[in-house]
Amino acid sequence: MLFATTAYMNEQIEYPVENTNSYIQESQLAKRDAKVVWHPFTQHYTAPFSIPVARAEGAYLFDDSGRKYIDAISSWWVNLHGHSHPYIAQKVAEQFLQLEQVIFAGFTHEPAVRLAERLLEILPKNQAKIFYSDNGSTAVEVALKMAIQYFHNQGFTKKRKVIALENGYHGDTFGTMAVGAKSGFNAPFEAFLYETIYLPVPIKGQETHSLETMKKLMENADEIACFIFEPLIQGAGGMVMYEPKMLDTLIKLARENGVLTIADEIMTGFGRTGKLFATDYVETKPDILCLSKGLTGGAMALGVTSCTQEIYDAFLSEDRRKTLFHSHSFTANPLACTAGLASLDLLLNEETENKILKINQLHQEFKQKHAQLSNITVKGTILSIEIQTEEGTSYFNNIRDIAYKFFIEKGILIRPLGNVIYLLPPYCISEEDLKYIYGCIEDFLNL
Numbered sequence: 001m002l003f004a005t006t007a008y009m010n011e012q013i014e015y016p017v018e019n020t021n022s023y024i025q026e027s028q029l030a031k032r033d034a035k036v037v038w039h040p041f042t043q044h045y046t047a048p049f050s051i052p053v054a055r056a057e058g059a060y061l062f063d064d065s066g067r068k069y070i071d072a073i074s075s076w077w078v079n080l081h082g083h084s085h086p087y088i089a090q091k092v093a094e095q096f097l098q099l100e101q102v103i104f105a106g107f108t109h110e111p112a113v114r115l116a117e118r119l120l121e122i123l124p125k126n127q128a129k130i131f132y133s134d135n136g137s138t139a140v141e142v143a144l145k146m147a148i149q150y151f152h153n154q155g156f157t158k159k160r161k162v163i164a165l166e167n168g169y170h171g172d173t174f175g176t177m178a179v180g181a182k183s184g185f186n187a188p189f190e191a192f193l194y195e196t197i198y199l200p201v202p203i204k205g206q207e208t209h210s211l212e213t214m215k216k217l218m219e220n221a222d223e224i225a226c227f228i229f230e231p232l233i234q235g236a237g238g239m240v241m242y243e244p245k246m247l248d249t250l251i252k253l254a255r256e257n258g259v260l261t262i263a264d265e266i267m268t269g270f271g272r273t274g275k276l277f278a279t280d281y282v283e284t285k286p287d288i289l290c291l292s293k294g295l296t297g298g299a300m301a302l303g304v305t306s307c308t309q310e311i312y313d314a315f316l317s318e319d320r321r322k323t324l325f326h327s328h329s330f331t332a333n334p335l336a337c338t339a340g341l342a343s344l345d346l347l348l349n350e351e352t353e354n355k356i357l358k359i360n361q362l363h364q365e366f367k368q369k370h371a372q373l374s375n376i377t378v379k380g381t382i383l384s385i386e387i388q389t390e391e392g393t394s395y396f397n398n399i400r401d402i403a404y405k406f407f408i409e410k411g412i413l414i415r416p417l418g419n420v421i422y423l424l425p426p427y428c429i430s431e432e433d434l435k436y437i438y439g440c441i442e443d444f445l446n447l
């Protein structure tokens, strides 16, 4: 069983993790970095030097000493087709010489229009308009503002509460922290976060509880603007998976009661779950979708919030106050839109479809090989293993640091979420590399 890992863990528990990799301690770049840079999600008091990446190609990162790492988490879930992809690079370089950036209020350009057209071809059929921003958090901010102002514009000023799934993650800005799980991460800001109503996640064993809670909440639907969720998989919450049927019922309940639904597909979008979008698994389509991460193949920062014609229409008025007053300097950056178009070219062909199927098949085989473990779950290209530890489930769990270090030493980049180890590889990863990773997981867990 997985508990066998406890022995291994006890031997290794020594927090803080030391700067173990001597070759990184030798790196001039790592030293210069430590002097001047503050990294995201990093406790610099205890963190080792950052790994200095000199270049990347396909599924591999290479540090400045030439050491290779398999990027098993797509560099925080963004990369789809491999790093430094020559096709995306070519398209972006050409675009740069044509038009690199232009104000997007009062002006438009081919890459933005074309990307919107192409996204609407593959998004759920009820989606009609594309609003651009420049990252995942902003895509969610825009979605929430759309939903709340949709009602405000129509005089339903009481309808402004938000329902979110427990354990969710939607970004790190104030508006998105407010709808995410309350945790140690945002404790200092809790007093500044607006009130959100949390709905239990309809995971196995909790389905009825979740549905009954939603029905109860719908009795006060006249005060509720929207329901936001990560469809089928809660990423940062620990790759927690739930069934499409449950999501379908929740969306339906919201719809019947005049509550808008927002699918945060920032992690799940563009094939990760085996279909283009996680909402492709459900019958009742959400009103608003948020995209980022894989949108540009992971090459550039871009966010998209798509919505129905009905939502868009509620902002049309001679009264200028009904405008959606939201903008970012780099809204619809032409280079990022071009990367998005190039990524779609690569994504929407049979070769990539087969790669996605192959990754799923290999994940399933690994899961079946360890059928005695109840805590391996697979959805599409994502494989997740919950390691049982006595400390329970927490991001601050020691196992995280031990596993991270273990895999880095094996030349594999994974970033466990607390006691959850997961793989979320770029689609170009080879069978050989996946099997090497499975083998290292087995070593780590003493399987």
Ligand SMILES: *Cc1c(COP(=O)(O)O)cnc(C)c1O
Binding pocket: 135, 136, 137, 138, 140, 169, 170, 171, 172, 230, 235, 236, 264, 265, 266, 267, 268, 292, 293
């Ligand atoms: C990563 C993520 C976000 C935030 O995106 P950023 O680009 O990091 O701001 C929001 N929602 C989900 C589901 C995510 O995985």
